Amino acid sequence: MIKVGIVGGTGYTGVELLRLLAQHPQAEVVVITSRSEDGVKVTDLYPNLRGHYDGLAFSVPDVAKLGACDVVFFATPHGVAHALAGELLDAGTRVIDLSADFRLQDAEEWSRWYGQPHGAAHLLGEAVYGLPEVNREQIRGARLIAVPGCYPTATQLGFLPLLENGLVDNGRLIADCKSGVSGAGRAAKISSLFTEAGESMMAYAVKGHRHLPEISQGLRRAAGGEVGLTFVPHLTPMIRGIHATLYATLVDTSVDVQGLYEKRYADEPFVDVMPAGSHPETRSVRGANMCRVAVHRPQGGDLVVILSVIDNLVKGASGQAIQNMNIVFGMDERLGLNNVALLP
Ligand SMILES: NC(=O)C1=CN([C@@H]2O[C@H](COP(=O)(O)OP(=O)(O)OC[C@H]3O[C@@H](n4cnc5c(N)ncnc54)[C@H](OP(=O)(O)O)[C@@H]3O)[C@@H](O)[C@H]2O)C=CC1
Numbered sequence: 001m002i003k004v005g006i007v008g009g010t011g012y013t014g015v016e017l018l019r020l021l022a023q024h025p026q027a028e029v030v031v032i033t034s035r036s037e038d039g040v041k042v043t044d045l046y047p048n049l050r051g052h053y054d055g056l057a058f059s060v061p062d063v064a065k066l067g068a069c070d071v072v073f074f075a076t077p078h079g080v081a082h083a084l085a086g087e088l089l090d091a092g093t094r095v096i097d098l099s100a101d102f103r104l105q106d107a108e109e110w111s112r113w114y115g116q117p118h119g120a121a122h123l124l125g126e127a128v129y130g131l132p133e134v135n136r137e138q139i140r141g142a143r144l145i146a147v148p149g150c151y152p153t154a155t156q157l158g159f160l161p162l163l164e165n166g167l168v169d170n171g172r173l174i175a176d177c178k179s180g181v182s183g184a185g186r187a188a189k190i191s192s193l194f195t196e197a198g199e200s201m202m203a204y205a206v207k208g209h210r211h212l213p214e215i216s217q218g219l220r221r222a223a224g225g226e227v228g229l230t231f232v233p234h235l236t237p238m239i240r241g242i243h244a245t246l247y248a249t250l251v252d253t254s255v256d257v258q259g260l261y262e263k264r265y266a267d268e269p270f271v272d273v274m275p276a277g278s279h280p281e282t283r284s285v286r287g288a289n290m291c292r293v294a295v296h297r298p299q300g301g302d303l304v305v306i307l308s309v310i311d312n313l314v315k316g317a318s319g320q321a322i323q324n325m326n327i328v329f330g331m332d333e334r335l336g337l338n339n340v341a342l343l344p
């Protein structure tokens with residue numbers, strides 16, 4: 001059994017880790033932290049977990065206890081993993097970070113976007129970006145994994161086959177993305193109130209969102225050179241889900257884009273290429289570790305539109321984190337991960 005610790009167990013991604021790990025045959029959660037719920041039983045706060053974590057209570061983060069785990073997930077705001085990851089790695093514990101702390105390879109770029117100094121730049125050299133569809137070999141055996149963000153997962157999986165094959169104008173990429181409100185975390189915020197977000201939709205951070213450098217970094221790697229990306233996130237009145245509508249201009253209109261996507265993802269357990277012209281809905285991935293993509297050529301010209309949907313809390317965070325854990329420890333990548341959505 002792999003002994004698991006979770007830092008940030010009361011937040012949305014922390015609880016999603018608990019929900020998914022409850023069904024993992026090779027992993028046992030032995031430490032779960034919360035500063036605000038210290039001493040509270042997990043099942044008292046989250047009755048949906050009754051019968052699974054009955055003996056487990058939240059405790060304040062303690063490096064000695066966490067360092068006795070085989071792997072520690074960070075489901076915390078940025079900066080927390082910077083402070084603790086080094087000591088855990090020294091203790092021989094693997095670290096899988098759901099925050100953005102180790103996603104950008106350039107510490108200065110990270111500081112610019114996150115508004116604080118990078119707290120662990122010396123660890124960036126060994127941090128592996130945990131997008132299995134790109135980095136599976138590097139993830140195997142890695143000590144430190146940076147789990148991609150939710151918008152970056154949907155956007156990169158949608159664009160990758162086009163960029164890897166040099167099929168589009170890399171300077172004119174557009175990602176028009178919508179997120180459910182759980183993407184903003186569980187902490188109280190006026191913009192997340194039901195009365196604010198429940199019946200409204202808005203774009204935000206059009207001038208520049210912190211996922212822009214992360215997505216661009218991944219797309220540059222795929223394209224083997226510079227890319228020009230416009231990324232506009234939106235908040236929509238749903239709890240879970242990311243819907244990415246991606247636009248690119250083909251440089252060769254004779255290519256079979258649908259066939260290319262089917263081939264690229266044929267062996268990927270968590271990417272589903274739908275029949276050409278499909279309209280994947282976020283509810284078709286709700287609760288599932290799955291990205292569904294669909295290829296469109298609206299006017300049959302040089303415009304290609306890719307639709308990509310994920311559950312932000314599963315393939316966009318906790319499910320992908322567990323997928324990484326499975327690969328790191330050499331297990332079947334699909335263990336504990338249901339890829340069947342809750343709703344049709
Ligand atoms: N929500 C989403 O869809 C996604 C989130 N992410 C990323 O995952 C991370 C977690 O997100 P989410 O679950 O939504 O966040 P939440 O705000 O819902 O939860 C944050 C958790 O971190 C704990 N925490 C806060 N500050 C500290 C601290 N200084 N030290 C230790 N623990 C702390 C909180 O508990 P307490 O205060 O009691 O200690 C809480 O359990 C973030 O970095 C987020 O950007 C990534 C992809 C998708």
Ligand SMILES: CC(=O)N[C@@H](CCC(=O)OP(=O)(O)O)C(=O)O
Nearest residue numbers: 099100149150179180181183184
């Ligand atoms: C709807 C909403 O607010 N979404 C969050 C992004 C989700 C996320 O958790 O991203 P990181 O892990 O990179 O911080 C936002 O736009 O900031």
